[in-house]
Amino acid sequence: MDRSILQRGFPVVLLAVALAVTALAVDELKLPADVTYRGAESSPGPVVFSHAMHAAFLDNRCLACHPEHFAILRPAERITHEEMDAGRKCGVCHNGRDASDVKEDCDSCHQGEDDS
Amino acid sequence: MSVGLLFDATRCIGCGACSAGCKEANALPLPIEPETTAYTWTVVEEIGGVNVRRLCFHCAEPTCVSVCPVGALTKTAAGPVVYDEALCIGCRYCIMACPFGVPKYQWDRPIPVVGKCILCAGRVEQGLPTACAQVCPTGATLFGERDALLGEAHARIAASPGTYVDHVYGETEAGGTSVLMVSGVPFEQLGMRVNVPRQPLPLLTWQVLSKIPSYVAVAGAFLFGIHWITQRRDEVRAYEAARDEEKEP
Numbered sequence: 314m315d316r317s318i319l320q321r322g323f324p325v326v327l328l329a330v331a332l333a334v335t336a337l338a339v340d341e342l343k344l345p346a347d348v349t350y351r352g353a354e355s356s357p358g359p360v361v362f363s364h365a366m367h368a369a370f371l372d373n374r375c376l377a378c379h380p381e382h383f384a385i386l387r388p389a390e391r392i393t394h395e396e397m398d399a400g401r402k403c404g405v406c407h408n409g410r411d412a413s414d415v416k417e418d419c420d421s422c423h424q425g426e427d428d429s
Numbered sequence: 430m431s432v433g434l435l436f437d438a439t440r441c442i443g444c445g446a447c448s449a450g451c452k453e454a455n456a457l458p459l460p461i462e463p464e465t466t467a468y469t470w471t472v473v474e475e476i477g478g479v480n481v482r483r484l485c486f487h488c489a490e491p492t493c494v495s496v497c498p499v500g501a502l503t504k505t506a507a508g509p510v511v512y513d514e515a516l517c518i519g520c521r522y523c524i525m526a527c528p529f530g531v532p533k534y535q536w537d538r539p540i541p542v543v544g545k546c547i548l549c550a551g552r553v554e555q556g557l558p559t560a561c562a563q564v565c566p567t568g569a570t571l572f573g574e575r576d577a578l579l580g581e582a583h584a585r586i587a588a589s590p591g592t593y594v595d596h597v598y599g600e601t602e603a604g605g606t607s608v609l610m611v612s613g614v615p616f617e618q619l620g621m622r623v624n625v626p627r628q629p630l631p632l633l634t635w636q637v638l639s640k641i642p643s644y645v646a647v648a649g650a651f652l653f654g655i656h657w658i659t660q661r662r663d664e665v666r667a668y669e670a671a672r673d674e675e676k677e678p
Contacts, residue, residue: 387453
């Protein structure tokens with residue numbers, strides 16, 4: 314008796330789980346679009362900042378960057394390497410320990426235009 | 430027509446963007462504290478896996494406004510309950526009066542005033558949404574006309590009664606508030622007061638205070654009457670004593 318209920322119930326549970334997962338996947342975060350930083354003439358190439366990638370990597374902890382290191386209401390500003398190298402802005406995490414180093418790992422950020 | 434917020438606890442992921450936006454829009458000092466203070470006007474608390482925002486509910490008839498002895502707090506026609514720091518004398522009456530425990534005190538200042546969410550009154554005046562609603566990446570906090578948000582809240586509950594508890598917090602609490610909340614778990618489980626009276630709380634004191642002028646007038650007349658009678662008696666007694674003295678010698 315119990316088993317038959319379980320057997321009949323199981324596909325329903327599976328379907329519910331599948332629906333829930335789909336709903337979660339469809340309800341993606343409304344994050345700002347990627348920002349391309351072109352930089353100066355001497356720059357090794359533009360940097361494309363992806364909100365989606367950073368948010369996913371930081372487990373959606375917006376407070377890791379906002380509002381202390383980057384304003385959340387104002388649009389993206391100009392970021393200089395002096396600031397980053399001094400451990401501010403991107404340099405807060407990109408210090409070679411928590412993430413790639415702004416002073417050495419040029420390629421990890423200066424990947425050029427979006428290839429797609 | 431006044432504005433408000435609809436917070437849907439089932440959609441909140443606890444990212445904290447609302448707190449960040451609030452700090453920035455209102456030029457509040459960092460850090461973002463774990464609970465609301467005079468400098469942190471909104472936080473997201475995680476209770477049993479459910480994320481719930483803490484912020485001022487912006488009552489239609491706010492108790493804080495009715496008790497403020499200097500009129501520092503006001504309910505604007507647009508919806509926000511705002512306060513004038515320059516007028517605040519730091520008496521903390523509003524803190525005691527608020528049924529939701531919202532206003533907080535600047536305990537670290539020599540001349541403290543209160544602090545609380547002002548529903549981004551300045552931004553709202555410019556036709557902008559509140560900062561928390563603007564930055565929310567999941568739409569858990571929506572900004573709009575209160576009537577429309579209330580309709581949306583009921584529509585969500587009706588569309589998926591299994592997901593939500595049948596209660597729009599703020600629809601009737603304290604006579605109705607500009608901030609509305611819907612949730613998948615009962616609100617008492619989210620650390621919220623559910624025994625808040627359904628009538629506007631200032632009515633309670635108004636029932637007493639409105640009668641005080643008549644009581645003063647009636648009681649004053651009564652006491653003056655007693656005073657007049659006793660004085661008259663004394664006068665009569667003195668007159669009779671004087672008259673008797675004249676007769677007797």
